[in-house]
Every structure is written in structure tokens, then in C-alpha cells.
Amino acid sequence: MAKYIIKRILYLIPVLIGVTLLVFFIMHLAPGNVAQIILGDNATPDQIAQLEKEMGLDQPVIVQYFRYLTGLLHGNLGNSYTTGASVTSEIMARFPYTIRLTVVAAVFSVILALPLGILAAVRQNTWVDSVSMIFSLIGVSMPIFWLALMLILIFALKLGWFPVYGADSFKSIILPAVSLGFMNMASIARTTRSAMVETIRQDYIRTAYSKGLSEREVIMRHAFRNGMLPTITVIGLEIGQMLGGSVLTETVFAWPGVGRLMIQAINGRDTPTVMGCIILMTVCFALVNLAVDLLYGVFDPRVRTMYR
């Protein structure tokens, strides 16, 4: 298992380098002169040339890339084009907010999705099944930002239960987290249901029943643990989705996280900040997927023995 973990972590390195290379070159396709953008329209060509030289923008892209990569390895993501502040510190100031939002949304979605999916599977083809599956189908089809607006309309503007935007109180995280987690809740519930439907038809489940265990024990101890594998994979993928979705939720709710920072940076043509946000979210996504693979070992002894 240790060998497997090390192998997986080592494999992350080339992928992440590939991501930086890809994003760096895509961002370089952007039209417009960076020095001109920073200095404004009144800058003279001399000033622009001067700044380009200072920032190393007069060098070939590949040289610029390697300089960026060297900085990255030292935890330095460069300076923002718009504020001049260090990108690393700007992102780190906002990162806790995104983490908090994603974690609350993930917990919300998993807590709701698992019982929903299991119940639907156990009561397959009854009204319980239909209701929970229609509910999750609608959930999967609902655009995050629209749900966010509807939640604001109903719970903030009409009922006044929660604030419309901001991140000042405990209450203010509820609506953003629900809107971010709802879609993922729905798709986790769907996966759980189909995995459980297959699992409860297995011979060992019949054996468990026939040795006199109660339904609760059979479902929780025998079916659930075996049916969890596809669900875990989907939860991992969904957390990645949430990192992407946080861009939308944070924009709607003016949540001061990395997603909103990224949109502001895009509008301000602030390449280093955009790069930093993308790299950070990609690293998070990769770590979540790594965690998922490791959890496989916890839930499935077969995986564990494979890498012993």
C-alpha cells in the first residue's frame, strides 16, 4: 500500500507540471500587451519597454515559463498585475473561505445523498424510489447559479431568513453551500442508488438475510460497505466539480473566496492571479482524487492486498 501511495504521489508531479505548462501557454494566447495594460493608455513606448524588461516579458515564452515554474517551486506565484501584491498571499487570504464553502457543501450533499440513495435502492420501484429519484434528477439538471438566485429570492429576499450575500456570519454560508452542494447531492444519490441496487442482489446479501440478520444490519454492514466504492469515486469527482462550481456560487453570493478572485482577475487581465487560482484548485482536485483512491483500500480489502 505504501508503495502504491508513493507511486500515485509521484505520478501527480508530471501531471501538475503539464497543467502549469498548458495553462501558461493558453494564457499567453490572450491578446493585448501586459505592460500596456498595467501602465494604462497614457504610457509611452519607452515606459512600456522599460516595464517589459523589468518583468522579463521581453524574453521568449519558454524562458518566462521556466522562471514561473522556478518561482512556483519556491511557493512564489508572482505579483498581481492589478494590485502589485504577492499572488500567493492574495490567494491564501481567500483560500480558507473556499475551503469552508466546499467542505460545508460536500458534507451537506453527502449527508443527504447517502440516505436518499440507499432508501431508493432498498425500496426499489416503490413511490419512495420514484420521489427520491425524480428529486435527484431535477437536482442534477438545475444550473448552480440559477438555484443560487432562486434561494436568494425565496430565503433571503422574501422570507428574510438568510443574508443575500457576504460572509460575515454563520448564517451566510447556508445558502451558498446549499446551492453549491445540491447538484452534487443529486448525482451522489443517483450513483448510490444504482450501486446499492446491484449490491443487494448479491448472494452474500441473501446469505446475510437467511442467517437471521435484521434488514438494518444487512444494509448497513453488508450492502453499504460493498456498495460504497462507486459512490466514493463520484464523491471525489463531485468535489472537483464543486471547486469549479464555487466560481459561480462565489460570484452570486459575493463570497470572498478563490473563485471570485479568479473572475475578478480574469476581468482585470491579471494573468498571474488567474494562473495561481487555477493551479491551487487543480492541486486540490488532484489531492481529493488521491484521497479517493486511498479510501478504496480502506473499503475494499481486495485493493489493499493487490498492493501489499
Add this chain to the structure above:
Amino acid sequence: MRNENPQLPPGAEKKKSRFGDTWKRLAENKAAMAGLFFLLFLIFMALTADLFFDYQKSCVDLNIASRLQWPSAEHWFGTDEFGRDMFARVVFGSRISLSIGFAAVAFGLFIGGIMGAVSGYFGGAIDNIIMRLCDIFLAVPMMLMAIVIVAALGTSILNLVIALAISCVPIFARIVRSAVLSVRDAEYVEAARAIGGKTGHIIFRYILPNCIGPIIVQTTLRIAATISNIAALSFIGLGVQAPRPEWGALLSGGRNFIRDSSYLATIPGICIMLTILSLNLLGDGLRDALDPRLR
């Protein structure tokens, strides 16, 4: 997800009966049929919008006298802040959302399909390079990748299609690759090779038709996801720009009036949701209809 007996040669007659068989089982699935009919209705509306509505009047001209009217018999979906009929704008919007959605997925399927087929058929170093490239693309959450590409290339419909197509390329490449791997060594492929068939011919004539099931299902679901992503990009200002009435752009415009004219944000959202729901229902139905285990 395999849905075909690889030992059967893909004769024309066999294919026809398979199509009929799949269709029959799809037709029995009420939810999938409801989804299909809603989509056909939407496509019909999008194609014939000009017969019922005047684009100039509903999407460009301003008519301040009738601004922000709630839905009524005259204006089914109300009017926007410039007095334009929302129903007409939503119908014209379906044209944009659907065509970008279909175009982006078709483009992504084409590129991803070729990459996957080459990867699966040849294996070895080519396979390794293509799949590692896909790993890199898939390492970035899809929405973020689309945002970065549009941000770099600039906001235009073509760039939107490119960005969304690129974000589905690796997914299709993986699916087609695994489908190709599962039939690559089948006897009829070997036979085609033995009689001197060219590689491209073998891939397109013998291999791809026999792994079409998962590809169709994934295409349907990808179109749903892409339409949602178009709306999301427009919503944050990186997608379709005013005055074009794309659904996400309509929703974004309605956001400013949510307190008193909530229908402006509600209605386009419902349209997006119904479209995605229909595609999901159809996709699920196709998956079941194409699954040999349920036959």
C-alpha cells in the same frame, strides 16, 4: 457498457434490426420519450422562431413604454427592462444555446473520437502520449478549463465552442479508447486486417460502429452538461454577449431585477433546467435501451 456481440459481423441488416430493437425499448421508456419530445419541440421552435417572432423587434429594438411587465396573455413570459417580449427572447435564446451545445459536443466528439480510436487501436507509445495528455486536461476541473480558454481567446461564439469542445475532448477520447480496446482483437477485425483493409477503413467501418452505444449515451449527457456550461459562462460575463438572448445571459440580466421582477431570472432558468432534464432523461433511457444485460 458493451452492447454488442463482438463476434457478429456488422452487416447492414443486422444494424438495422439493432436500431429497431433499441428504438422499441426506448419507446417503452416514458420518461425518455418525454425528454425526446420536449427536445424535438425545442428544436422545432428554434428552427421556426423567425416565422413567429421578429428578431429585430424582440431582441434589438427598445420599447421602454412596456418595460418590466409581468407575464400576461399578451406577453407570456413578461417583458424585460427594455420592454422586449421575453417569450420571443427565450425562443431565440434556445437557438443559441442548442446550436452552441450541439456544435461544441460534435466538435469535441470528432477530435476526442479520433484521439481515442488511434490510442486504443495502436496502443504503445501513441496510446501513452494521448492518454497522459488527457490526464493533464482532466486534472483541471472542466468549468475552470473552459473559463481559462475563453478568458484567453476572448469572448465570441466561436471561442465559446472551442473552449467547450476542448473540455469534452478528453472524456470522449477515454470512452472511445476503452470501447475500441474491447473490440480491437475481435475476429472480424482480424479478418478485415487479413484481407488487407486500411487502418482508417477498419477503424471507421468495423470498430467504431460496434462501440457506438456508450458514445451515443455520453454524447447526450455531454450536450446537457455543455448547455449548462454555456449558460454558466454567459452568466459570469464570459459567454454570449448582449444583445444576443442566450439563456444564461438572459438570466444574468434578470438578476438585477430579482426583487420586483423575479420572472426575468426564473423563466430562463426553468428553460435551461427542462432542456438539461430532457437530455438527461433521454441519455438514461438510451443507456438502458442499449444495455444488453437488460434485454
